[in-house]
């Protein structure tokens with residue numbers, strides 16, 4: 317079996333971690349058990365580029381149980397859990413991933429996945445989709461469809477679609493309600509704070525936290541920063557509606573040019589480039605901490621920081637000190653990469669349960685509907701999205717009401733008025 321991981325002897329530790337994740341992933345386990353006999357994915361090669369974590373292990377194992385052969389590479393050079401990668405190899409998954417890859421190694425691994433000639437492509441950030449469209453276009457004919465996990469990846473795929481260049485249908489798993497409302501908000505919200513605290517061990521009480529971007533991720537981070545006792549949470553935005561929402565949710569709103577003067581901790585969550593740059597670094601207080609929660613390491617513009625710095629020092633495993641000419645020091649976490657995955661363990665298993673139940677169902681949907689789906693960026697059908705919510709509620713013993721016949725009739729009628 318072909319694979320490349322850091323150290324196979326870590327497999328036992330990885331296996332324990334995967335079992336721990338399984339405890340909190342009842343929906344995915346249910347789907348695994350539902351299809352482990354009928355094996356609807358028999359003969360299907362799945363090429364996946366995902367963060368190689370214990371939660372991803374539960375997903376790819378469920379896909380294998382359903383009959384698929386899975387090839388897996390990491391979606392970030394710093395997010396792989398090496399013990400989990402080793403355990404997955406022992407479980408019969410072709411893994412090409414280790415923590416601390418160079419850019420060349422990262423793409424070498426993704427190429428191994430592309431060259432496995434997948435029928436279904438699962439991606440997180442769209443690097444694999446982009447590579448296939450760019451350099452392996454001849455493979456597209458054999459691809460029934462793909463899925464995409466993140467907002468950033470879906471944006472890239474929509475750009476591809478709008479140019480008329482998309483070559484196979486892609487299910488935007490990110491756009492399922494049971495994904496973005498939970499994973500992006502509560503998952504990133506909690507794990508980003510977790511990553512910052514594990515990296516630095518700072519006290520949040522008394523701090524001014526600046527959150528750039530008030531999408532679902534930014535909302536989660538701002539909410540959790542407040543909950544952990546930050547003295548003040550400031551939101552920066554470019555979208556007037558989101559800015560207003562942030563204000564009415566109880567946060568201060570101002571441009572980064574002002575926030576940069578007062579913040580202690582800066583967290584980017586915009587999906588855009590150079591959100592914090594030279595003009596902001598120049599105004600920051602001594603000791604300011606810089607962390608990114610967006611998919612790529614472009615939100616904090618590191619080239620400017622490098623240019624401004626006269627000295628650079630690794631202070632802690634995830635903390636680099638940049639000393640500026642005037643003596644101020646700024647602290648960059650996790651090389652500006654996703655702090656929740658690079659300095660902590662990513663989203664908790666409970667939310668990945670729903671995200672990856674959507675992924676599992678999306679792969680099955682693509683296989684069952686091969687040749688029939690339009691070549692577009694699509695949503696998973698709402699019935700499947702709602703099914704995930706129902707299964708989750710059931711798994712955690714929460715009951716809800718259902719409409720009475722009278723209520724159903726009322727909602728469908730235009731006659732009931734004043």
Ligand code: ADE
Nearest residue numbers: 367369371372661662663
């Ligand atoms: N993305 C964010 N958190 C994750 C996790 N725990 N596993 C896989 N992908 C993730």
